[in-house]
Amino acid sequence: SGKGGTGSRVLRVGWNAEPDSMNPITAFSTQGVEIFQLVYDKLLGYDRDLKVRPELAESYSYSDDNKTLSFVLRGNAKWQDGQALTPDDVVFTYKLIKDKQLGEYAQWLNHMTSVEVKDGKKVVLSFDEPQAFNPGLAIPILPKHIWASMSADEIQKFANEKPIGSGPYRFVEWKNGASLTLERNPDYWGPAPKAEKIVYTLYANEDIMAQALKSGDIDIVTEMSPTVWDGVKNDKDVKIAEMPSFSFHHIGFNVYADPKSKGNPLLRDKAVRQALAYSLDRQRLVQLALAGHGQAGDAIIPAGMKNWRLELPADRKIGADPGKAMAILDAAGYKDRNGDGVREDAKGKPLSFRLIATQTVAVDVRAAQLFKDAAEKIGVKLSLQTLDENTLGSTVYNEAPDWDIFVWGWDSNVPDPNYLLSVPITSQIGQNNDVFYSNPAYDALFDKQSITMDPMARKAITDEMQRIFYEDSAYIVMWYQNKLQAYRVDTWKNWKEIPGGIIYNVTRDNYLDAVPAH
Amino acid sequence: MLRLEMILKKLAQALLTLLAVATFNFALFRVLPGDPVKLLARSGHLSSEAIASMEKAFGLDKPLGTQFLLYLRNVCTGQLGISYTYRRAVADILRERIVNTLILLALATVIVVAVGVAAGVLAASRRGSKVDGALVVTSLVFWSLPTFWVGLVLVIVLGVYLGAFPISGMLSPGSIGGWGSLGDLARHIVLPTITLALVDMGQFVLITRSSLVDVLTEDYILTAKAKGLSRREVLWQHGVPNALLPVITTTALYVSLVVGGAIQVETVFSWPGMGRLMYDAVLRRDYPLLEASFLLSAAIVIFANFLSDIVYLLIDPRVREA
Amino acid sequence: MSPEPRPYSRRRESLSLLWSSPLGKTGLILLGIVLLVGIAGPLVFPFQPRTSADSAASVLSQPDRSHWLGTDELGRDVFRETLDGARVSLIVGVLATLISILIGSLIGLVAGYYQGALGSFLMRLTDFFLALPMLPLVIILAVIFGQSFAVIILVIGLTGWPSTARIARSQVISVRERRFIERVRSLGASDARIIRVHVLPNVVPLIVANTSLVIAGSILSEATLAFLGLGDPSRVSWGTMLHYAFEAGAAGRGAWWYLMPPGLGIVLVVLGFTLTGHTLDRILNPRLRDF
Amino acid sequence: MLLEMQDLCVRFASRAGDVQAVRGLSLSMAEGELLGLAGESGSGKTTAAMAIPRLLPRNATVAGGRILFDGEDLLAKGEPEMEALRWKAISVVFQGAMNALNPVQRVGSQIAEAILHHEAATGRDEARRRVEELFELVGIPAARSASYPHEFSGGMRQRAMIAMALACKPRLVIADEPITALDVMIQAQILNLIKRLCSELGLSMILISHDLSVIAETCDRVAIMYAGRLVETGGAREVFESPAHPYTAALLGAFPNVNKERVFVAGIPGNPPSLIEPPRGCGFYERCARRSPGCDEAEPASVDLGGGHVAACPLARGGSR
């Protein structure tokens, strides 16, 4: 049994980063989202099979033109401070986000024209285009009585130190740098979960977290990196779980054609990008950087979203062929003219690029080092620099981007392709589009898929998009990292392993279904 | 009285240094590259109005001079701004964290000073003996150890293999906190304290030793011996009190070292203190947090120096004017 | 009693005293070994440089015939990395120290010799830097200026000078107050000459002894920075090795072969410099001399 | 006899070899006597004197001889016994009073410490009262007993040291160069004080000085040392009026005397011999103007000139200068 002090009714989770904030509008860390999905309710949620299930809404329905979405709210929901939860709160939340363009959520409401209460129990959303993705799955509902009095400015600064939601757990305290505690919400509308408390403990180092799991200090961890995870797999009280995820890591090339770009223009040549893509053996990358815990990457929809993934035939795959890479470069006129081991273009400009990666993401740094070695073999010189996450972010997302190549990744908060596909669209330049990719054909297809309600038809479109983007090689998707988790078998049970992870996933149901092992 | 005047003078000096640190601090963070709002926009979904409103919210839209004055005023009133990452008052975050660091540092300092001074006295009083030699060598070895490495080794040996002590955090996950957790805290504090103490002990031993060796050759020690005092009495009544003066200065300098040690120890042991906060703030470019924690740690060091000056003034009648 | 006239060389005398003290000898031997390893090592043991293996099986693998100290989390040879790391640690230590010593000596010299407004300003400046918590400062500077090799050397060098300045200053003051300076001044010697001929030679030995300790400190600083993930990622140093080892969970997997070599490397080289510096200090600083 | 040194030998270990600082010194003094110990720097005065309360530095060894104090051999006593004797029976006024006082303690309490340490029955108030008495005795206002050493002038510190030396009413006071480095005027004051105290309190004192004039004016008896040996001893008047040893004579000749004719004084050319390998014969041989062959072969025997006047030179009987 655990050493938790207050007995086995406490679920102890280990993680290696803290939420950035308790304000669901401004927070963007995954840790934050994990807490919000327990403290707040959304209208809809995903169950343990990643199927849509009701949450605050008992049911929902689309209009025939798919432009109107109505939710029927359950009547027994209450705010954790005792106030009743009404449709007004839902309308308030959606309006707030839409009107003030607040946070990540605003992207789901771009096409919303109105939101209103109907028949006392119903909330109706109207859009000017059909919506393939249901925003009810993403947006937490906030209490109007707390948030209504604040201006946009104030909301930006609001720490929300004691969040009040309507979810199964309520916030107790956050000991900065140490732990965050939730307790069971007695007024929760649904069946009471078994864990009376959930304590998230912060570990500065994953290895130490692994030790804590082994020694019984914690019951489950949110995520582990490959080599550390390998280190716990032989412990008899610990069960490891390896699941596909909704994320990928990639190498991005600065392909911005705008004169503002300060990136090396040679990278705008598709041949150079493709050659680099061919130089890299992604299988080996998975073996070395991930110690084998993942799948070699190709298109931008990760392995976790089985339904939406494009399966490329072997002969269309780019990679693991340095010979081909060199042939492409030779053909495109890049030769080592001065014998320094680095190829130059016709004007003598060397294929020498800057490569940046996040210093704290070990797998990225490892991949970058391996990429550097691989590129060297085909006569391309890369100089590696690691930056902290924020500097890297501000370097990449710059009006006048002054970089050549970076390494990082994308993670989708929903098992729907829309978000990831939206990254490289032209309108996302200045926002998510990290390589400044712009392809009108791709953009057109994106718009089309987002209003195509039929899954089969939509899949055809997304496949085509993936193919185009893959060929263009603005990204080298290195791998789809598996979600590596581990939990103790002697404290809690009934964990279900699902794509995206047991916990720390788009569903909260594993928390609600866990039961003590004894 | 002269003493009071001296104390005031020292105080003025300390305050001046603090002001200089604040200025330096401010300049360092404003003049150098990195646009915090762009950093916040990392996730990319902020409109330009949102960015403008954020700039306004964090006071980044004003000219530098105004920002500096505002900054000074706020520092004086304890308003250290709002953390970019946590979006909470920096002062609140610091308040939570500083206590944890102080607990750790206080314990380590007490141990270092007590054991270090005792060992130094022992070595000096047995100068040239085997004990002395062993103490000097041990101190030099300790002095050469990287703090984080000692931490790692302790984690592996005492934590992982022997399982003798918890290796992470201040309290066990899920413990309730409060007075009941004192035992838990005690178990958690062992390894970080040992790490900090081990590494910094060496210097103390060496300094106490050399200071006492110096003092023991002074004529007044011979006088004391001639008065018929026993070796022990000579040592403790005349030797140590005089030898401690330089040790006090060292203690103050040690505080500046130990702030660095805290960052490492807190990183290795996931200790939720200021050191790690500062390190995280660096990684996140959380300027207000970084500034404030840097200022705070500088203030601690300056205060320690000030304190040592005062103690010096109080116990050494010779110190007159600087 | 009357001393034999013999060629007088303090330098030679110090060296032989250094060698005759067990601590000093140990320090010199340690340094010799590390230097040898750092300079000759990569030439003598030409293992596949930085080569990575191909499968997950060769990641963090135990020492065996082909990898004497096993492999790291990318399947690279730890032995080879340790040899490379010695060089980086030494280079950073020495270059950063050079900067520190130059700045420190200059400031100390000027502050000690010109005790007027200039001197006291410089002393205030030194105290100010001493009052800054060093590691945080170094971290902040390293992060702000980026983590390249040159920046790390500069940052460590630029923050490491106050102790040297203090030592130099107090020695200059004590030399300055000696009668022979007054005698020489009464002969009409200029400040420049007094500093060059009389002050410097009497200050340099202490700075030299201090240098050894500053190098030890610089190497520790580099290791600490690198351990905290702020090292130059394209160069292997012992600190970066430990950083990646810690990140990769080497401790939990019991990969001692990955944790011990760089750690011991740091300890040995720092100990070498510390022992040498400590002994030199005792020899050259009569106040500390206790034999 | 209060004190008898018999054939005392003291060595210092040093890197160059053993320094034979005191070589076979025999000297005695009676109760109530003021004995002057003179000789040039390095002749072993301090070493000989510090051997009595056994306060020699760590690298010193007493290689032979006995020191009888009241008939008991001090060298045979255990450390605790010595501790009880120190200050109570034998006290010391050290050379540099500047450094002989603990800088962080009040002067008065340093004196009181000695009293309290040796006279357990004494209360603090009583001790304080006695300290004040002692201050008055040496001519410092009693109120100053609360001062720290650095608040005193050199002369006052020297007086305080003397007061401290008298605190436990010792039978023997060893004053090692108590007046060197002081101004003439203060020198005179302190010497007067010493003389007065000795006669008033019936103290015995060994006064060490390299200045013969000072000893001549103050002491009853003198002992002159050279290169670790006693070269001449006797009543002050006899020795200064008719020095029997060539060294004594030469030394006397090196001091100008304002009472006599204004002539240029003569020095003693050369340096004292090394004490690491001391000469077999007379230590002064090399510098002696009246040496004769054979003096360098064997130690000259002591010649008793009567009345306690003894000199270690074969020429002694031949008369004075």
Next chain:
Amino acid sequence: MSDKLLEVRDLLVRYESRRGPFRKPSAVRAVDGLSFDLRRGEVLAVVGESGCGKTTLGKAITRLVGASGGSILFDGRDLLKVEGSELRRMCGCFQTIFQDPYESLDPRQSIFDIVAEPLLIHREASSEAELRARVHAALEAAGLHPAEEMARRYPHMLSGGQRQRVSIAAAMILEPELIVADEPVSMLDVSIRAEIIRLMLELRERNRLTYLFITHDLSLAWMIADRIMVLYLGKLVEIGGADEVIHGALHPYTQALVSVIPVPEARSRSGQILLKGETPSPIDVPPGCRFRARCWKCAELGGPAICAEREPEPLPAGEGRLVACHFAGTHL
């Protein structure tokens, strides 16, 4: 060429010091309006208690400290008005010999370097050979034989007496006219003193030197000086021929000093005049006669008002003598 090598007039030397941040700076009046002449070729001994300004006077003359008033005429030129390179050149004309032979030589220089340094500073040697020759000559002249070998030694290889000879050699090598000797033998053993002083006097004969000989030892001053000057708290008390000052002191302070000179013969300590109290601080010098508080004569006379009111000026009292006392010489 005038008979007077040096004429010091109303010389004033102050050391400014600040004793606290909130206090007014105060000045130590180390030399407080001093006038005297130094004749070519004479030895003038300066005596007085510790702190009376002897060293400061010497330093002021050699320009090691700046004077705050008065004038020092050297060969008719006011030293206080020469500056820069001019001054540096004049430094050759007056040299100092310091008290402590252990401290006044740079331990890292060889004897050769030490003695050669003045020549190098003043660029007086035209060749290596000349430099060598002159250094060796100076060493020989200072009694350091063999010069060749001595030149190679370092200070720590010499005895105290030998070191002082090195100082003298270094001082003499520029062939100065005036030597300020600040307690040149007080650190040496009595037995060696005579030799050093003899050397100095020999050199005077040979090189027509003038000495300002600073000492606190009155019998030494009496033995070697032509004239003696007694200072008290930075002011002249009495000046005159050596014998007259010692055996016919006129100022009560000099009389007291002379009465306590120890002599190497057993005698009773009667006839001593012991002064009471301490020398007042040179920061706040009392008005009137600065010696008044300790003056036995003043006490004897019942504290005449004039002593408290007027500062006595040095007045002639016979052949070449000056005494600064209202009651000089009255009933001893």
